[in-house]
Amino acid sequence: MALQNLKSKIILSIAAFCSILFFLDWFVFSFLFLKFPNELEWDTSPWYNFLQKKENLNFTKDKKSVLVTGSSVALYSYLPQRVDEELAKSGIKIHSDFFGHVAMSPTDLYYYADEMISKKPDLILYLVNPGDLQMDHFPKVGENFGEYSEEGRIHAYAGRHPVKYYYPLQFLFDHFTSLKKTEILPLLTKSLLYVNRYRSFIYDPIDAYLERHTRSGTSYHNYTGATLTPIQWRKGWTDKNFQVSCELKTNSFFNETIFIPKKDIQVIISNNTNELYKNTFTKTGWQKIQFKLPELQADKIDLTFDISDVVSSKEIDQKIYGKEYFYGIRLPQNFCKKTIDRNISFTRVDSKDDQVLQDMKDSEYAEDYFEKMYKDADKYVDLERKILVRPEVQRLYYLHRVKEYLSKKGPYRWSEFKMLEKAAIKFKQANIPFVIVNNPENPLELNLYKDSDWYKDYLHFYSEIAAHSVKFYDHKESVPKIQDFIDSHHLTYKGSERMVPIYSTIIKENTK
Numbered sequence: 001m002a003l004q005n006l007k008s009k010i011i012l013s014i015a016a017f018c019s020i021l022f023f024l025d026w027f028v029f030s031f032l033f034l035k036f037p038n039e040l041e042w043d044t045s046p047w048y049n050f051l052q053k054k055e056n057l058n059f060t061k062d063k064k065s066v067l068v069t070g071s072s073v074a075l076y077s078y079l080p081q082r083v084d085e086e087l088a089k090s091g092i093k094i095h096s097d098f099f100g101h102v103a104m105s106p107t108d109l110y111y112y113a114d115e116m117i118s119k120k121p122d123l124i125l126y127l128v129n130p131g132d133l134q135m136d137h138f139p140k141v142g143e144n145f146g147e148y149s150e151e152g153r154i155h156a157y158a159g160r161h162p163v164k165y166y167y168p169l170q171f172l173f174d175h176f177t178s179l180k181k182t183e184i185l186p187l188l189t190k191s192l193l194y195v196n197r198y199r200s201f202i203y204d205p206i207d208a209y210l211e212r213h214t215r216s217g218t219s220y221h222n223y224t225g226a227t228l229t230p231i232q233w234r235k236g237w238t239d240k241n242f243q244v245s246c247e248l249k250t251n252s253f254f255n256e257t258i259f260i261p262k263k264d265i266q267v268i269i270s271n272n273t274n275e276l277y278k279n280t281f282t283k284t285g286w287q288k289i290q291f292k293l294p295e296l297q298a299d300k301i302d303l304t305f306d307i308s309d310v311v312s313s314k315e316i317d318q319k320i321y322g323k324e325y326f327y328g329i330r331l332p333q334n335f336c337k338k339t340i341d342r343n344i345s346f347t348r349v350d351s352k353d354d355q356v357l358q359d360m361k362d363s364e365y366a367e368d369y370f371e372k373m374y375k376d377a378d379k380y381v382d383l384e385r386k387i388l389v390r391p392e393v394q395r396l397y398y399l400h401r402v403k404e405y406l407s408k409k410g411p412y413r414w415s416e417f418k419m420l421e422k423a424a425i426k427f428k429q430a431n432i433p434f435v436i437v438n439n440p441e442n443p444l445e446l447n448l449y450k451d452s453d454w455y456k457d458y459l460h461f462y463s464e465i466a467a468h469s470v471k472f473y474d475h476k477e478s479v480p481k482i483q484d485f486i487d488s489h490h491l492t493y494k495g496s497e498r499m500v501p502i503y504s505t506i507i508k509e510n511t512k
Contacts, residue, residue, distance in 0.1 A: 022193075029194035029202070036205050039212055040345045041222040041333075043075070045204035047165055049345035050101040052205075054112075054166075057119060059095055064511045066096035067121040069112075071104040073439050074127040076490040077499055079348065086504040094507060096125075098346045105134050106420035107157065111167040113426040122511050124432055125503070127439045129489045130458060133416040135402045136395065145405045148414040151178070158183040164190050165197055212340050216257055217332040218286050223351075224344070225335030234351040235317070236335070237327040240307045246336035248299050255290050259330035261316050266308035267329065271301055280308075286332075299338075305329075321390070322372030323364075325356065354492035357483045365482050369444060373487055374400065396488060400445065407449035411457035424468040433510050435471045436462055440479035440499070445488040450476065473506055475499075 034055050040048070059065035068078050080096045087094045099116055101108075109126065116124060137153045138145040154175055157163050163171045169191035172184065179187075190197045211219055223236035229243045236259075249255065258267070260281045267289070269277040277291040293301065307328035313319040316327065334340055357365065377397035379389045388394055406412060427434040438459065449455050462472040479485070484495030491499065 025193050025195055029198055033194075033198065033202070037209055037342055038205050038345060039340055039342050040205060040208045041220070041224050042345060042348050044208075044221040044345065045201055046102045047161055048198075048201040048204045051165065051198070053097075053346060054099060054115060057097055057099065059097075059119060059121065063093040063095040064123070065119070065121040066094060066123045066125055066507055066511070067099045067116055067119060068096055068125045068127065069098070069100045069104070069109060069116070070127040070439075071100060071129070071132050072102045073129045073132060073489055074098065074100050074104075075102075075346070075348070076486070077127055077439055077496050078125075078503060079496050079500060081347075082497070082500045083503050083507070086500050087508060090508065092508060092511070094511070096507070101162065103132075103160075104162070105132055106416045106423060107134070108162050110419045110423040110426070111170055113423050117426065117430040117432060121432060123507060124427055124434050125507065126434065126436045128436060129439050129441065130403065130455075131396075131399045131489060133414070133420075135399050135406075137414075138402050138405065145402060148412075150415055153415065154178050155180070155183065158187060163187070168197070212334060216286065217334050218257060218259070220333040222333075223331065223335075224333055224341060225331060225337050227349075231350060231352050231355060232331065233327070234353045236331045236333065237317070237352075238305070238307070238329055238331060239352075240310050240326070240328045241305065242328070243302065243304050244336050246301050246303050247338045248293070248296070248301060249338055252293055253290060254293055254301075255288075256335060257286050257288055257332050259286050260284050261311040261327065261329065262309065264309075265329070268306040270304050270306070276303075303336075321375055323356075323368045348493065348496070350493040354486065354494060357486070357492055358494055360483055362482060366444060369442075369482075369487075373397070400488065403445070403449050406454040407452035410453045412454055413457070413461065417461055421465050421468065424465050424470050428469045433471070434469065435473070435506060435510050437503075437506065438462070438472070438474045438476050439489065440485075440491065440495070441476055442485040442488050443477075443480060443482055444485075446476060471510060475502060478502055 034052055038049070038052055068074055068080065075098065078096075078098070080098065083096055084094050099112070099119075106128075134153060137149045137156065138147075139149050139152065140146075157171065158175075158179055164187070168187040172179070172187040172191065176184070195202070208220075211217060220236070222234055223232055225232075225236070226244050226246060228238060230239050232238055232242075246254070254269075254276070260267075260283070262284060263282060264280060266278070266280040268275060269289070269291070271294065274294065276293070277289065279289075281287055305328070310326035310328055313325040313327060319325070360368065373393055374397055376389045377393050381387045381389055424434055459474060462470070462474075466472065479491065479495050479498055481495075484492050484498060486492055
Protein backbone atom coordinates (compact mmCIF):
# COMPACT_ATOMS: atom_id res chain seq x y z
CA MET A 1 0.00 0.00 0.00
CA ALA A 2 2.83 2.36 0.94
CA LEU A 3 4.59 1.52 -2.34
CA GLN A 4 1.42 2.24 -4.30
CA ASN A 5 1.03 5.59 -2.52
CA LEU A 6 4.65 6.43 -3.32
CA LYS A 7 4.06 5.65 -7.01
CA SER A 8 0.97 7.84 -7.00
CA LYS A 9 2.89 10.71 -5.43
CA ILE A 10 5.67 10.37 -7.98
CA ILE A 11 3.17 10.37 -10.86
CA LEU A 12 1.34 13.38 -9.40
CA SER A 13 4.66 15.21 -8.85
CA ILE A 14 5.74 14.57 -12.44
CA ALA A 15 2.34 15.69 -13.73
CA ALA A 16 2.47 18.86 -11.60
CA PHE A 17 6.04 19.61 -12.71
CA CYS A 18 5.12 19.15 -16.39
CA SER A 19 2.01 21.32 -16.02
CA ILE A 20 3.99 24.13 -14.38
CA LEU A 21 6.76 23.79 -16.95
CA PHE A 22 4.36 23.97 -19.91
CA PHE A 23 2.45 26.89 -18.39
CA LEU A 24 5.64 28.89 -17.68
CA ASP A 25 6.97 28.05 -21.13
CA TRP A 26 3.74 29.36 -22.73
CA PHE A 27 3.47 32.39 -20.45
CA VAL A 28 7.07 33.57 -20.82
CA PHE A 29 8.01 32.49 -24.31
CA SER A 30 4.71 32.82 -26.12
CA PHE A 31 2.56 35.35 -24.26
CA LEU A 32 5.09 37.77 -22.67
CA PHE A 33 7.59 37.38 -25.48
CA LEU A 34 5.06 38.71 -27.96
CA LYS A 35 4.27 41.70 -25.73
CA PHE A 36 7.87 42.92 -25.73
CA PRO A 37 8.31 46.21 -27.68
CA ASN A 38 9.41 45.48 -31.23
CA GLU A 39 11.89 48.11 -32.38
CA LEU A 40 13.50 45.98 -35.08
CA GLU A 41 13.66 47.69 -38.44
CA TRP A 42 12.52 46.42 -41.85
CA ASP A 43 13.98 43.16 -43.14
CA THR A 44 15.59 42.14 -39.84
CA SER A 45 15.06 39.05 -37.69
CA PRO A 46 12.46 37.76 -40.16
CA TRP A 47 11.33 34.82 -38.02
CA TYR A 48 10.62 36.90 -34.91
CA ASN A 49 8.97 39.67 -36.91
CA PHE A 50 6.69 37.23 -38.71
CA LEU A 51 5.81 35.51 -35.43
CA GLN A 52 4.85 38.81 -33.83
CA LYS A 53 2.96 39.97 -36.91
CA LYS A 54 0.85 36.85 -37.31
CA GLU A 55 0.04 36.61 -33.60
CA ASN A 56 -0.80 40.30 -33.07
CA LEU A 57 -2.44 41.19 -36.40
CA ASN A 58 -6.08 42.21 -36.06
CA PHE A 59 -8.45 43.93 -38.45
CA THR A 60 -11.27 46.31 -37.58
CA LYS A 61 -14.77 46.26 -39.05
CA ASP A 62 -14.67 49.87 -40.27
CA LYS A 63 -12.29 48.99 -43.12
CA LYS A 64 -12.01 46.25 -45.70
CA SER A 65 -9.17 43.91 -44.73
CA VAL A 66 -6.55 42.54 -47.12
CA LEU A 67 -3.96 39.95 -46.12
CA VAL A 68 -0.92 40.27 -48.41
CA THR A 69 1.03 37.04 -48.39
CA GLY A 70 4.15 35.64 -50.01
CA SER A 71 7.91 35.54 -49.70
CA SER A 72 10.39 38.43 -49.81
CA VAL A 73 8.96 38.94 -53.32
CA ALA A 74 5.87 40.35 -51.60
CA LEU A 75 7.79 42.25 -48.92
CA TYR A 76 9.88 44.03 -51.56
CA SER A 77 6.90 44.76 -53.84
CA TYR A 78 3.94 45.83 -51.75
CA LEU A 79 3.77 49.14 -49.85
CA PRO A 80 0.71 48.73 -47.57
CA GLN A 81 0.33 52.35 -46.49
CA ARG A 82 0.75 53.66 -50.04
CA VAL A 83 -1.83 51.20 -51.44
CA ASP A 84 -4.30 52.06 -48.67
CA GLU A 85 -3.84 55.77 -49.39
CA GLU A 86 -4.30 55.20 -53.14
CA LEU A 87 -7.61 53.40 -52.55
CA ALA A 88 -8.74 56.06 -50.07
CA LYS A 89 -8.69 58.54 -52.96
CA SER A 90 -11.55 56.53 -54.48
CA GLY A 91 -13.41 56.51 -51.18
CA ILE A 92 -12.46 52.89 -50.42
CA LYS A 93 -11.31 52.28 -46.85
CA ILE A 94 -8.78 49.47 -46.82
CA HIS A 95 -6.41 48.07 -44.21
CA SER A 96 -3.85 45.88 -45.94
CA ASP A 97 -1.13 44.09 -44.02
CA PHE A 98 1.50 41.41 -44.48
CA PHE A 99 1.25 37.75 -43.56
CA GLY A 100 4.48 36.48 -45.07
CA HIS A 101 8.19 35.96 -44.58
CA VAL A 102 11.38 35.32 -46.52
CA ALA A 103 11.43 32.16 -48.65
CA MET A 104 7.74 31.48 -48.02
CA SER A 105 6.57 28.62 -50.24
CA PRO A 106 3.15 27.29 -51.29
CA THR A 107 3.62 24.56 -48.68
CA ASP A 108 4.06 27.22 -46.00
CA LEU A 109 0.95 28.96 -47.33
CA TYR A 110 -1.06 25.75 -47.00
CA TYR A 111 -0.02 25.27 -43.37
CA TYR A 112 -0.73 28.92 -42.53
CA ALA A 113 -4.12 28.86 -44.27
CA ASP A 114 -6.22 28.11 -41.18
CA GLU A 115 -4.56 30.87 -39.21
CA MET A 116 -5.01 33.31 -42.08
CA ILE A 117 -8.70 32.37 -42.28
CA SER A 118 -9.03 33.03 -38.53
CA LYS A 119 -8.11 36.68 -39.18
CA LYS A 120 -11.33 36.93 -41.27
CA PRO A 121 -9.86 39.02 -44.10
CA ASP A 122 -12.04 40.27 -46.95
CA LEU A 123 -9.31 39.29 -49.42
CA ILE A 124 -6.10 37.26 -49.50
CA LEU A 125 -3.59 38.59 -52.03
CA TYR A 126 -0.75 36.19 -52.87
CA LEU A 127 2.22 37.71 -54.70
CA VAL A 128 4.25 34.89 -56.21
CA ASN A 129 7.30 34.24 -58.34
CA PRO A 130 8.40 30.92 -59.93
CA GLY A 131 11.36 30.85 -57.55
CA ASP A 132 8.94 30.54 -54.62
CA LEU A 133 8.06 27.00 -55.72
CA GLN A 134 11.09 25.42 -54.04
CA MET A 135 13.17 24.85 -57.17
CA ASP A 136 16.11 24.08 -54.90
CA HIS A 137 15.39 20.36 -55.08
CA PHE A 138 16.39 19.74 -58.65
CA PRO A 139 19.60 17.78 -57.92
CA LYS A 140 22.77 18.76 -59.72
CA VAL A 141 23.98 16.04 -62.08
CA GLY A 142 27.31 17.10 -63.52
CA GLU A 143 26.72 20.34 -65.38
CA ASN A 144 22.97 19.71 -65.62
CA PHE A 145 20.06 18.81 -63.32
CA GLY A 146 18.13 15.64 -62.61
CA GLU A 147 14.41 15.07 -61.92
CA TYR A 148 12.85 17.00 -59.05
CA SER A 149 13.51 15.20 -55.76
CA GLU A 150 10.27 14.95 -53.78
CA GLU A 151 12.05 12.94 -51.11
CA GLY A 152 14.78 15.56 -50.83
CA ARG A 153 12.12 18.26 -50.53
CA ILE A 154 10.45 16.51 -47.55
CA HIS A 155 13.76 16.04 -45.72
CA ALA A 156 14.72 19.66 -46.42
CA TYR A 157 11.38 20.87 -45.04
CA ALA A 158 11.98 18.96 -41.81
CA GLY A 159 14.93 21.26 -41.18
CA ARG A 160 13.50 24.51 -42.64
CA HIS A 161 12.97 27.42 -40.26
CA PRO A 162 9.25 27.92 -40.98
CA VAL A 163 8.45 24.28 -40.19
CA LYS A 164 10.53 24.24 -37.00
CA TYR A 165 9.19 27.55 -35.72
CA TYR A 166 5.54 27.65 -36.77
CA TYR A 167 4.08 24.26 -37.68
CA PRO A 168 6.36 21.41 -36.48
CA LEU A 169 3.55 19.18 -35.17
CA GLN A 170 1.33 19.49 -38.24
CA PHE A 171 4.23 18.70 -40.55
CA LEU A 172 5.27 15.77 -38.36
CA PHE A 173 1.76 14.26 -38.47
CA ASP A 174 1.49 14.67 -42.25
CA HIS A 175 4.92 13.23 -43.11
CA PHE A 176 5.74 10.92 -40.20
CA THR A 177 6.29 7.83 -42.37
CA SER A 178 8.65 9.70 -44.74
CA LEU A 179 10.87 11.22 -42.07
CA LYS A 180 14.05 9.85 -40.54
CA LYS A 181 14.30 9.25 -36.79
CA THR A 182 16.83 12.08 -36.54
CA GLU A 183 14.21 14.42 -38.04
CA ILE A 184 11.25 13.24 -35.96
CA LEU A 185 12.72 13.99 -32.53
CA PRO A 186 13.63 17.67 -33.20
CA LEU A 187 10.16 18.34 -34.64
CA LEU A 188 8.56 16.66 -31.64
CA THR A 189 10.57 18.63 -29.06
CA LYS A 190 9.87 21.89 -30.88
CA SER A 191 6.17 21.03 -30.77
CA LEU A 192 6.29 20.65 -26.99
CA LEU A 193 8.20 23.76 -25.81
CA TYR A 194 8.09 27.31 -27.17
CA VAL A 195 11.52 28.09 -25.72
CA ASN A 196 13.02 25.33 -27.86
CA ARG A 197 11.09 26.52 -30.90
CA TYR A 198 12.04 30.19 -30.65
CA ARG A 199 15.47 30.01 -29.06
CA SER A 200 17.43 31.04 -32.18
CA PHE A 201 15.78 34.49 -32.31
CA ILE A 202 14.60 34.97 -28.72
CA TYR A 203 17.24 37.64 -27.98
CA ASP A 204 16.70 39.66 -31.19
CA PRO A 205 14.02 42.11 -29.96
CA ILE A 206 15.70 42.41 -26.56
CA ASP A 207 19.10 43.16 -28.07
CA ALA A 208 17.59 45.74 -30.46
CA TYR A 209 15.79 47.45 -27.56
CA LEU A 210 18.92 47.58 -25.40
CA GLU A 211 21.04 48.85 -28.29
CA ARG A 212 18.71 51.78 -28.90
CA HIS A 213 17.97 52.67 -25.28
CA THR A 214 21.10 51.86 -23.27
CA ARG A 215 23.92 51.61 -25.82
CA SER A 216 25.30 53.79 -28.60
CA GLY A 217 22.96 52.74 -31.42
CA THR A 218 25.94 51.94 -33.62
CA SER A 219 25.26 48.20 -34.04
CA TYR A 220 22.33 47.78 -36.38
CA HIS A 221 21.05 46.26 -39.63
CA ASN A 222 19.22 49.19 -41.25
CA TYR A 223 19.33 52.94 -40.65
CA THR A 224 16.13 54.43 -39.15
CA GLY A 225 17.20 58.02 -38.41
CA ALA A 226 16.33 61.30 -40.13
CA THR A 227 16.32 61.20 -43.95
CA LEU A 228 19.30 62.94 -45.53
CA THR A 229 19.63 64.95 -48.73
CA PRO A 230 21.04 63.26 -50.80
CA ILE A 231 19.45 60.19 -49.24
CA GLN A 232 21.54 57.87 -47.07
CA TRP A 233 22.57 54.30 -47.83
CA ARG A 234 20.67 51.52 -46.08
CA LYS A 235 23.50 50.89 -43.62
CA GLY A 236 23.70 54.56 -42.65
CA TRP A 237 26.54 55.62 -44.94
CA THR A 238 26.41 59.16 -46.32
CA ASP A 239 27.65 61.10 -49.31
CA LYS A 240 30.68 63.37 -49.04
CA ASN A 241 28.31 66.29 -48.48
CA PHE A 242 24.75 66.11 -47.20
CA GLN A 243 22.01 68.05 -45.44
CA VAL A 244 19.68 66.94 -42.65
CA SER A 245 16.79 68.46 -40.72
CA CYS A 246 17.82 67.41 -37.24
CA GLU A 247 15.46 66.94 -34.30
CA LEU A 248 17.17 68.30 -31.21
CA LYS A 249 17.35 66.25 -28.05
CA THR A 250 18.30 69.36 -26.04
CA ASN A 251 17.91 73.02 -26.90
CA SER A 252 21.50 73.98 -26.16
CA PHE A 253 23.81 71.21 -27.37
CA PHE A 254 24.17 68.96 -30.40
CA ASN A 255 25.30 65.53 -29.20
CA GLU A 256 25.69 62.68 -31.68
CA THR A 257 28.10 59.92 -32.76
CA ILE A 258 29.53 59.36 -36.26
CA PHE A 259 31.77 56.71 -37.78
CA ILE A 260 35.06 57.96 -39.26
CA PRO A 261 36.23 55.40 -41.87
CA LYS A 262 39.79 56.67 -42.37
CA LYS A 263 42.33 58.85 -40.62
CA ASP A 264 42.64 62.63 -41.04
CA ILE A 265 39.09 63.19 -42.30
CA GLN A 266 37.80 66.67 -41.60
CA VAL A 267 34.14 67.20 -40.75
CA ILE A 268 32.54 70.64 -40.99
CA ILE A 269 28.96 71.20 -39.80
CA SER A 270 27.13 74.39 -40.59
CA ASN A 271 23.70 75.98 -40.35
CA ASN A 272 23.06 78.08 -43.44
CA THR A 273 26.31 80.08 -43.69
CA ASN A 274 27.20 79.75 -40.00
CA GLU A 275 29.93 77.24 -39.24
CA LEU A 276 29.01 75.41 -36.01
CA TYR A 277 31.64 72.67 -35.86
CA LYS A 278 34.97 71.80 -37.45
CA ASN A 279 37.32 68.99 -36.57
CA THR A 280 39.93 66.74 -38.18
CA PHE A 281 39.80 63.20 -36.79
CA THR A 282 43.13 61.45 -36.38
CA LYS A 283 41.52 58.11 -35.46
CA THR A 284 39.05 55.87 -37.22
CA GLY A 285 35.95 54.41 -35.58
CA TRP A 286 32.91 55.83 -33.82
CA GLN A 287 33.57 59.37 -32.59
CA LYS A 288 31.52 61.77 -30.46
CA ILE A 289 30.46 65.14 -31.87
CA GLN A 290 29.37 67.82 -29.41
CA PHE A 291 28.93 71.54 -29.90
CA LYS A 292 26.84 74.43 -28.61
CA LEU A 293 23.82 75.34 -30.69
CA PRO A 294 22.70 78.84 -31.59
CA GLU A 295 19.56 80.15 -29.89
CA LEU A 296 16.61 78.51 -31.64
CA GLN A 297 12.88 79.07 -31.68
CA ALA A 298 12.15 75.53 -32.90
CA ASP A 299 13.06 71.98 -31.88
CA LYS A 300 14.73 71.33 -35.27
CA ILE A 301 17.79 72.70 -37.00
CA ASP A 302 18.88 72.33 -40.63
CA LEU A 303 22.49 71.19 -40.80
CA THR A 304 24.96 70.77 -43.66
CA PHE A 305 27.80 68.27 -43.32
CA ASP A 306 30.96 68.62 -45.42
CA ILE A 307 33.37 65.68 -45.33
CA SER A 308 36.90 66.24 -46.62
CA ASP A 309 37.44 62.76 -48.10
CA VAL A 310 35.62 59.56 -49.10
CA VAL A 311 36.21 55.85 -48.70
CA SER A 312 35.55 53.13 -51.28
CA SER A 313 32.67 50.71 -50.77
CA LYS A 314 35.00 47.90 -51.80
CA GLU A 315 37.33 48.83 -48.96
CA ILE A 316 34.95 49.50 -46.10
CA ASP A 317 31.79 47.56 -46.98
CA GLN A 318 33.41 44.51 -48.60
CA LYS A 319 31.54 45.06 -51.89
CA ILE A 320 34.17 43.39 -54.01
CA TYR A 321 31.63 42.54 -56.72
CA GLY A 322 29.64 45.03 -58.73
CA LYS A 323 30.09 48.76 -59.10
CA GLU A 324 32.30 50.74 -56.73
CA TYR A 325 30.71 53.52 -54.66
CA PHE A 326 32.16 56.11 -52.31
CA TYR A 327 31.03 57.02 -48.81
CA GLY A 328 31.60 59.95 -46.51
CA ILE A 329 30.82 58.91 -42.93
CA ARG A 330 28.44 56.44 -41.27
CA LEU A 331 25.68 57.54 -38.89
CA PRO A 332 24.20 55.83 -35.82
CA GLN A 333 20.85 54.15 -36.28
CA ASN A 334 18.55 56.88 -34.91
CA PHE A 335 20.63 59.88 -35.97
CA CYS A 336 18.87 63.24 -35.50
CA LYS A 337 15.60 61.69 -34.31
CA LYS A 338 14.15 62.17 -30.82
CA THR A 339 11.70 59.28 -30.90
CA ILE A 340 12.44 55.61 -31.46
CA ASP A 341 9.97 54.01 -33.84
CA ARG A 342 8.22 50.75 -33.00
CA ASN A 343 6.48 48.13 -35.11
CA ILE A 344 8.29 49.14 -38.30
CA SER A 345 9.66 45.71 -39.21
CA PHE A 346 7.30 45.48 -42.20
CA THR A 347 7.62 49.15 -43.18
CA ARG A 348 10.01 49.69 -46.09
CA VAL A 349 11.79 53.00 -46.71
CA ASP A 350 13.79 54.27 -49.65
CA SER A 351 17.59 54.36 -49.64
CA LYS A 352 20.50 55.22 -51.91
CA ASP A 353 21.15 51.50 -52.44
CA ASP A 354 18.04 51.47 -54.62
CA GLN A 355 18.33 54.96 -56.08
CA VAL A 356 21.79 54.51 -57.61
CA LEU A 357 20.39 51.80 -59.90
CA GLN A 358 17.94 54.29 -61.44
CA ASP A 359 20.75 56.40 -62.88
CA MET A 360 22.46 53.53 -64.72
CA LYS A 361 22.26 52.97 -68.47
CA ASP A 362 20.97 49.56 -69.53
CA SER A 363 24.44 48.31 -70.48
CA GLU A 364 25.96 49.61 -67.24
CA TYR A 365 23.20 48.01 -65.17
CA ALA A 366 23.54 44.65 -66.97
CA GLU A 367 27.31 44.58 -66.41
CA ASP A 368 26.88 45.48 -62.73
CA TYR A 369 24.02 42.99 -62.34
CA PHE A 370 25.80 39.90 -63.63
CA GLU A 371 29.02 40.71 -61.77
CA LYS A 372 27.16 41.36 -58.54
CA MET A 373 24.83 38.37 -58.87
CA TYR A 374 26.68 35.57 -60.60
CA LYS A 375 30.41 36.23 -60.92
CA ASP A 376 32.41 33.48 -59.16
CA ALA A 377 29.12 32.00 -57.88
CA ASP A 378 30.22 28.47 -58.83
CA LYS A 379 33.78 28.75 -57.50
CA TYR A 380 35.11 27.22 -54.30
CA VAL A 381 37.60 28.43 -51.70
CA ASP A 382 38.09 24.82 -50.68
CA LEU A 383 37.02 22.23 -53.28
CA GLU A 384 37.36 19.26 -50.91
CA ARG A 385 35.10 20.75 -48.22
CA LYS A 386 32.85 22.47 -50.83
CA ILE A 387 33.34 25.91 -49.28
CA LEU A 388 32.06 28.47 -51.77
CA VAL A 389 33.65 31.80 -52.60
CA ARG A 390 30.25 33.53 -52.55
CA PRO A 391 27.70 31.61 -50.46
CA GLU A 392 25.48 34.72 -50.22
CA VAL A 393 24.44 34.51 -53.89
CA GLN A 394 24.26 30.75 -54.13
CA ARG A 395 20.49 30.30 -53.93
CA LEU A 396 19.68 32.93 -56.57
CA TYR A 397 22.40 31.53 -58.81
CA TYR A 398 21.01 28.01 -58.37
CA LEU A 399 17.49 29.20 -59.26
CA HIS A 400 18.92 30.97 -62.30
CA ARG A 401 20.48 27.71 -63.50
CA VAL A 402 17.32 25.67 -62.78
CA LYS A 403 15.16 28.10 -64.75
CA GLU A 404 17.53 27.77 -67.69
CA TYR A 405 17.20 23.98 -67.41
CA LEU A 406 13.39 24.08 -67.20
CA SER A 407 13.17 26.39 -70.20
CA LYS A 408 14.57 23.53 -72.30
CA LYS A 409 12.67 20.71 -70.60
CA GLY A 410 9.01 21.37 -71.43
CA PRO A 411 5.97 21.28 -69.10
CA TYR A 412 6.96 20.07 -65.65
CA ARG A 413 5.24 20.31 -62.27
CA TRP A 414 6.03 19.11 -58.76
CA SER A 415 4.33 18.99 -55.37
CA GLU A 416 4.49 22.73 -54.65
CA PHE A 417 1.90 23.25 -57.38
CA LYS A 418 -0.40 20.81 -55.61
CA MET A 419 0.16 22.50 -52.23
CA LEU A 420 -0.86 25.84 -53.69
CA GLU A 421 -4.02 24.26 -55.05
CA LYS A 422 -4.78 22.74 -51.63
CA ALA A 423 -4.38 26.17 -49.99
CA ALA A 424 -6.77 27.63 -52.58
CA ILE A 425 -9.35 24.97 -51.70
CA LYS A 426 -9.14 25.92 -48.02
CA PHE A 427 -9.76 29.59 -48.80
CA LYS A 428 -12.67 28.67 -51.07
CA GLN A 429 -14.25 26.56 -48.32
CA ALA A 430 -13.91 29.53 -45.96
CA ASN A 431 -15.56 31.76 -48.59
CA ILE A 432 -12.57 34.16 -48.63
CA PRO A 433 -11.59 35.60 -52.05
CA PHE A 434 -8.12 34.42 -53.03
CA VAL A 435 -6.19 36.41 -55.64
CA ILE A 436 -2.82 35.33 -57.07
CA VAL A 437 -0.50 37.79 -58.80
CA ASN A 438 2.39 36.55 -60.90
CA ASN A 439 4.72 39.30 -59.79
CA PRO A 440 7.13 41.24 -62.04
CA GLU A 441 10.52 39.72 -62.85
CA ASN A 442 13.68 41.37 -64.02
CA PRO A 443 13.67 41.29 -67.86
CA LEU A 444 17.31 40.14 -67.76
CA GLU A 445 16.07 36.90 -66.16
CA LEU A 446 12.56 36.64 -67.54
CA ASN A 447 13.73 36.77 -71.16
CA LEU A 448 15.64 33.52 -70.58
CA TYR A 449 12.48 31.44 -70.19
CA LYS A 450 9.26 33.44 -70.71
CA ASP A 451 8.63 31.89 -74.16
CA SER A 452 9.42 28.33 -73.08
CA ASP A 453 6.85 25.55 -72.89
CA TRP A 454 7.60 25.13 -69.18
CA TYR A 455 6.79 28.75 -68.35
CA LYS A 456 3.63 28.69 -70.48
CA ASP A 457 2.50 25.62 -68.54
CA TYR A 458 3.42 27.37 -65.27
CA LEU A 459 1.03 30.18 -66.21
CA HIS A 460 -1.61 27.71 -67.41
CA PHE A 461 -1.62 26.09 -63.96
CA TYR A 462 -3.12 29.28 -62.51
CA SER A 463 -5.98 29.19 -65.01
CA GLU A 464 -6.64 25.58 -64.00
CA ILE A 465 -7.07 26.41 -60.30
CA ALA A 466 -9.60 29.10 -61.23
CA ALA A 467 -12.05 26.24 -60.61
CA HIS A 468 -11.37 26.88 -56.90
CA SER A 469 -12.56 30.50 -57.21
CA VAL A 470 -9.01 31.79 -57.63
CA LYS A 471 -8.54 35.05 -59.54
CA PHE A 472 -5.20 35.28 -61.34
CA TYR A 473 -3.35 38.33 -62.66
CA ASP A 474 -0.21 37.99 -64.75
CA HIS A 475 2.02 41.02 -64.14
CA LYS A 476 5.36 39.46 -64.99
CA GLU A 477 6.18 42.36 -67.36
CA SER A 478 4.42 45.22 -65.57
CA VAL A 479 7.78 46.67 -64.49
CA PRO A 480 9.73 46.68 -67.76
CA LYS A 481 12.63 48.85 -66.60
CA ILE A 482 15.57 46.72 -65.44
CA GLN A 483 16.76 49.52 -63.17
CA ASP A 484 13.66 48.95 -61.01
CA PHE A 485 15.03 45.58 -59.83
CA ILE A 486 17.63 44.89 -57.15
CA ASP A 487 18.14 41.36 -58.46
CA SER A 488 16.12 38.80 -60.41
CA HIS A 489 12.77 39.42 -58.69
CA HIS A 490 13.13 41.91 -55.82
CA LEU A 491 11.93 45.39 -56.72
CA THR A 492 13.69 48.59 -55.75
CA TYR A 493 11.66 51.09 -53.77
CA LYS A 494 10.91 52.93 -57.02
CA GLY A 495 9.79 49.66 -58.57
CA SER A 496 7.44 48.99 -55.66
CA GLU A 497 5.99 52.48 -56.10
CA ARG A 498 5.19 51.59 -59.73
CA MET A 499 3.14 48.64 -58.47
CA VAL A 500 0.97 50.72 -56.11
CA PRO A 501 -1.73 51.58 -58.71
CA ILE A 502 -1.67 48.01 -60.07
CA TYR A 503 -2.23 46.39 -56.66
CA SER A 504 -4.83 49.05 -55.84
CA THR A 505 -6.81 48.21 -58.97
CA ILE A 506 -6.67 44.47 -58.22
CA ILE A 507 -7.94 45.03 -54.66
CA LYS A 508 -10.66 47.37 -55.89
CA GLU A 509 -11.88 44.72 -58.35
CA ASN A 510 -11.98 41.99 -55.71
CA THR A 511 -13.45 43.64 -52.62
CA LYS A 512 -17.16 44.34 -52.39
